[in-house]
Amino acid sequence: MKVFVTGGAGFVGSSLTDHLIANGHDVVVYDNFSTGREQFLERAAGSGRLTVVRGDVLDAGAVLRAMRGCDAVCHIAANADVRFGLLHPRRDLEQNTIATFNVLEAMRALDIRRLIFSSTGSIYGEPSVFPTPEDAPFPVQTSLYGASKLACEGMITAYCEGYGMRASIFRCVSILGERYTHGHVFDFVKSLRADPTRLRVLGDGRQRKSYLYIGDCAAAMLLALEKAPDDVNIFNLGADEYCEVTDSVRWITERLGVKPQVEYTGGARGWIGDSPFIFLDCSRLRRLGWRPALSIREGVERTVDYLTSHAWMLEART
Amino acid sequence: MKVFVTGGAGFVGSSLTDHLIANGHDVVVYDNFSTGREQFLERAAGSGRLTVVRGDVLDAGAVLRAMRGCDAVCHIAANADVRFGLLHPRRDLEQNTIATFNVLEAMRALDIRRLIFSSTGSIYGEPSVFPTPEDAPFPVQTSLYGASKLACEGMITAYCEGYGMRASIFRCVSILGERYTHGHVFDFVKSLRADPTRLRVLGDGRQRKSYLYIGDCAAAMLLALEKAPDDVNIFNLGADEYCEVTDSVRWITERLGVKPQVEYTGGARGWIGDSPFIFLDCSRLRRLGWRPALSIREGVERTVDYLTSHAWMLEART
Numbered sequence: 001m002k003v004f005v006t007g008g009a010g011f012v013g014s015s016l017t018d019h020l021i022a023n024g025h026d027v028v029v030y031d032n033f034s035t036g037r038e039q040f041l042e043r044a045a046g047s048g049r050l051t052v053v054r055g056d057v058l059d060a061g062a063v064l065r066a067m068r069g070c071d072a073v074c075h076i077a078a079n080a081d082v083r084f085g086l087l088h089p090r091r092d093l094e095q096n097t098i099a100t101f102n103v104l105e106a107m108r109a110l111d112i113r114r115l116i117f118s119s120t121g122s123i124y125g126e127p128s129v130f131p132t133p134e135d136a137p138f139p140v141q142t143s144l145y146g147a148s149k150l151a152c153e154g155m156i157t158a159y160c161e162g163y164g165m166r167a168s169i170f171r172c173v174s175i176l177g178e179r180y181t182h183g184h185v186f187d188f189v190k191s192l193r194a195d196p197t198r199l200r201v202l203g204d205g206r207q208r209k210s211y212l213y214i215g216d217c218a219a220a221m222l223l224a225l226e227k228a229p230d231d232v233n234i235f236n237l238g239a240d241e242y243c244e245v246t247d248s249v250r251w252i253t254e255r256l257g258v259k260p261q262v263e264y265t266g267g268a269r270g271w272i273g274d275s276p277f278i279f280l281d282c283s284r285l286r287r288l289g290w291r292p293a294l295s296i297r298e299g300v301e302r303t304v305d306y307l308t309s310h311a312w313m314l315e316a317r318t
Numbered sequence: 319m320k321v322f323v324t325g326g327a328g329f330v331g332s333s334l335t336d337h338l339i340a341n342g343h344d345v346v347v348y349d350n351f352s353t354g355r356e357q358f359l360e361r362a363a364g365s366g367r368l369t370v371v372r373g374d375v376l377d378a379g380a381v382l383r384a385m386r387g388c389d390a391v392c393h394i395a396a397n398a399d400v401r402f403g404l405l406h407p408r409r410d411l412e413q414n415t416i417a418t419f420n421v422l423e424a425m426r427a428l429d430i431r432r433l434i435f436s437s438t439g440s441i442y443g444e445p446s447v448f449p450t451p452e453d454a455p456f457p458v459q460t461s462l463y464g465a466s467k468l469a470c471e472g473m474i475t476a477y478c479e480g481y482g483m484r485a486s487i488f489r490c491v492s493i494l495g496e497r498y499t500h501g502h503v504f505d506f507v508k509s510l511r512a513d514p515t516r517l518r519v520l521g522d523g524r525q526r527k528s529y530l531y532i533g534d535c536a537a538a539m540l541l542a543l544e545k546a547p548d549d550v551n552i553f554n555l556g557a558d559e560y561c562e563v564t565d566s567v568r569w570i571t572e573r574l575g576v577k578p579q580v581e582y583t584g585g586a587r588g589w590i591g592d593s594p595f596i597f598l599d600c601s602r603l604r605r606l607g608w609r610p611a612l613s614i615r616e617g618v619e620r621t622v623d624y625l626t627s628h629a630w631m632l633e634a635r636t
Binding site for chain 2: 108
C-alpha cells in the first residue's frame with residue numbers, strides 16, 4: 001500500500017515511516033521541515049520506497065497534488081507545542097484544525113478512505129476517571145492544543161459518517177525515544193549538560209504522567225492501519241503505568257551520572273493547561289493485539305542515551 | 319451592561335436582543351444579514367438602546383472594531399444548517415469554528431471576559447444515555463455541524479482557562495417560535511400551503527426529538543449572563559420531554575386544519591448525521607432557576623401560527 005505521511009520527517013512521522021517501509025509499504029512523506037529533519041529520513045531513503053514532498057499542510061492545493069495515487073493517509077503533522085499555546089493561539093487553529101481539514105478535503109477529492117490520526121491524551125483535560133477510558137465523561141478542554149485536536153477528531157469522525165471514510169484516532173500520551181525533539185527529557189538533558197549542578201523543574205514535581213516509547217507508538221499505528229475493525233476507531237495510546245515527574249528526574253540524572261540540586265517552581269501544574277495527572281486506559285488497543293515493549297523508565301533512559309549520543313540535536317532550535 | 323450580539327438580526331439573536339433590552343441592557347447587534355432580517359430588529363430599534371453593525375464574523379478586524387466598548391458577548395451567529403453540511407464542508411469550519419476564533423480573539427484584545435455561546439445538542443452525536451447529561455460519555459461526532467460546534471466549545475473553554483474568561487455554553491435542542499426561519503415546522507408548513515393533500519417526511523417518522531420555544535431559550539441565556547456561577551458553565555438547553563416526528567406532524571396538520579396523506583421516506587434517520595433521538599437532561603440549568611414556559615406542543619403550535627400570519631417568510635429564501 002502507498003501511504004501518505006504528513007509530518008513524515010518529524011519525530012513521530014519519521015519513525016512511523018520507517019515502520020511502514022519495514023512492513024512492505026511505500027511512503028510519500030509530506031513535510032515542511034519546520035521541525036522535521038532530513039537526517040530522520042536517511043534510513044527510509046535507502047529503501048527505495050520513499051518519496052519526499054516538501055510542502056505545508058496549510059497549502060491545500062499542494063497537499064492534494066502530493067497525495068494523489070496514495071491508498072491511505074497518516075496525518076501526523078501538527079503543532080505539538082502544548083505549553084506555549086497561549087502565546088500564539090492562532091497556531092493551533094491553523095496548524096492543527098485547518099490543516100486537518102485540508103487533509104480530509106484532499107482525501108475526499110481523491111477518494112482515499114483510510115486515515116490514521118495522531119490526537120492526544122490532553123483532549124481529556126483534567127479527567128475525573130483514571131485510568132481514563134476513551135468514553136470517559138465528556139471533557140472540558142484546558143489547553144488550546146487539546147481543543148484543536150478535539151476539533152480535528154470531530155471533523156474526522158463526521159467525515160467518516162458522511163463520506164464513508166475509515167479512521168483510527170490515537171489519543172497519545174507524550175511520546176519519547178529516538179529522534180525526540182522536544183519535551184521534558186529534552187529540556188532536562190539540555191539544561192544538565194549546560195549546568196549539571198542544578199535543575200529547575202516546572203510545578204511541584206508531583207505531576208503524574210504517562211509516556212510511551214516511539215517504537216511502541218509506531219507499531220500501534222501500523223497495527224491499526226491493517227487491523228482496526230470499525231469505521232471510527234478511537235484508541236488511547238500509552239503505557240499501563242504512570243510516573244511522577246520526580247521519578248523521571250531521578251532516572252534522567254542517574255543515567256547522566258549527575259547529582260544536581262533540583263528546584264521546583266511549585267504548584268500542581270507546570271503551566272496553565274498542564275494536566276496534573278495523565279493515565280490512559282489502553283485496553284481497547286491491547287485487545288487488537290498491541291503490547292508496549294518498553295516501560296516508561298526504559299523509554300526515558302533510551303531517550304537520554306539518544307540525546308547524549310546525538311548532542312547536536314540539543315544545540316539546534318528547541 | 320452593553321452586550322455584543324453576533325447574529326443579532328437572526329432568529330435566536332434578535333429574540334435574545336429583545337430580552338436583553340427589556341432587561342435594561344444596551345445591545346450592539348453584529349450581523350451580515352445573510353439570514354438575519356431588518357424586520358426582526360424593529361422592536362429593539364424603537365428602544366433607543368440598539369446599535370446595528372452590518373459585518374461578517376469572518377472579518378476579524380471588523381469584529382474587533384464593532385466590539386470595542388462592550389462588556390459582554392453573546393456569540394449566536396453560526397451556520398445552523400445541520401442537514402446539508404455534507405454538501406459544503408468548508409462552511410461549518412469557517413462560519414462556526416473560525417468565526418468563533420475571531421470572536422474570542424477580539425474579546426481577548428479588548429479584555430472582554432463574559433461570553434454566552436449557542437452550541438448544540440447535536441454535539442452528543444448518537445448518545446447512549448437519555449436524558450443526556452452534560453457529562454455524558456465522550457461522544458463521537460456524526461455531523462460536520464456538531465463537529466464544528468465541538469471545536470468552538472473546546473476553544474472557548476481553553477480561552478477561559480488560559481485567559482481568564484467566563485463563558486456559558488448552551489447545548490440547545492432545535493429552537494422554534496416567532497421569527498423561525500428554517501427547520502421542520504417551516505418545511506412542513508410551507509409544503510402544506512403549496513399542497514395540503516400530501517406531506518413528505520424524511521425518515522420513518524419515529525425519530526424522537528426535543529424542541530424548545532425561543533422565549534425560553536432567550537430567557538435561559540439572559541439568566542446565565544447574570545447568574546452563571548463558574549468560569550466554564552455548560553448547560554443543556556431543551557424541554558424535559560420529547561416527541562416523535564409523527565406527533566409534530568399531527569400537531570401541525572391539526573393546527574393548519576389540513577388532512578394530508580403523509581409519505582415517509584423511511585429509515586431511522588432523516589439524513590446522514592441526523593440523530594434519531596435527542597433528549598437532553600436540563601437539570602443543571604433548572605437548578606439555576608430556569609423553567610420553560612411552553613411545552614413542545616405549544617411551541618410547535620405557536621410556530622405554526624407565526625408562520626401562518628407571516629406567510630411572506632415562507633416565500634423568501636429558505
